[in-house]
Amino acid sequence: MRIIFMGTPEFAVPCLEALLDEHEVVTVVSQPDKAQGRGRKITATPVKKFAQEHDLVVIQPENINCSDAVEFLHGLQPDVLVVVAYGQLLKRKVLNLAKWGAINVHASLLPKLRGGAPIHRALMNGDKESGITIMKIEPKLDSGPILMQKAVQIDVDETLASLHNRLASLGAEMLLETLQRIDEIIPQAQKHAEATYASLITKQDRIIDWSKSAEQTFNQIRGLNPWPTAFTYYRGKQIQIWESKKINQKELKKMAFGQIIDITPDGPVVLCGNNAVVLTRVQPAGKRKMTGSEFCRGYRCTTDDIFGEREE
Secondary structure: OEEEEEEOOHHHHHHHHHHHHHOEEEEEEOOOOEEEOOOOEEEOOHHHHHHHHOOOOEEOOOOOOOHHHHHHHHHOOOOEEEEEOOOOOOOHHHHOOOOOOEEEEEOOOOOOOEOOOHHHHHHHOOOOEEEEEEEEOOOOOOOOOEEEEEEEEOOOOOOHHHHHHHHHHHHHHHHHHHHHOOOOOOOEOOOHHHOOEOOOOOHHHHEOOOOOOHHHHHHHHHHOOOOOOEEEEEOOEEEEEEEEEEEOOOOOOOOOOOEEEEEEOOEEEEEOOOOEEEEEEEEEOOOOOEEHHHHHHHHOOOOOOEEOOOOO
């Protein structure tokens, strides 16, 4: 098939790579490059980097629905548009460019977790399963009929990194199977009344609220590891929390939420709304990542210390 591929982040790269072995990718569409990091250096998207390494044509329109972009894509005479975490909604004039329309690889079991951060939200919600849905795209967000769907179980200690990689690989496999069977698959309408949404991660989502349960805190930390990471404050300065583990603290001392109630070989035990977590890997501002134990030694932590308090 002649395919126009639309994608932006690392999650989309395995799908593009898989297509190269069996189909003709006539062009790649990705979001415009953006300034990133402390130096605000303009950085190519992961999909663009991969495409250039494989001598593929790449375009990056500010608006994929503008007349110039639509005219260019129409001239390529694609059989299908493949969209994987592209980042722009496609209007009908784009969806109608190809014989088979546009299909999307989405990292959730639609209609659950429509939107831009389904993997983060599945983990932060404490969901027991996730999966991949291949669907036909309609103008409304993630609402199109389902072509194929497969579930995966979420491991109890799984982080964003590991679930992301598993789903990216599964998505690539399912994409090839869908294209191979595209003329025989009967699309199935979504149950729109059961839809939930996975909004993009904000700074507020990253801040740990120690009054929430230990389960919620643990899920927040693993659901944001490795990006963009959960954080709190310690002695007035921001500290990123990379890893934690839940413990069953039988006798909870009546202290403030966020207060260190014990110091163990694994790290500080911090009081949450209904129990406690051990912070096992952290990164103070301007410092390297370190184990919870290293942090306690280096900062001489005590049970008078409280996470979350910020200097005015």
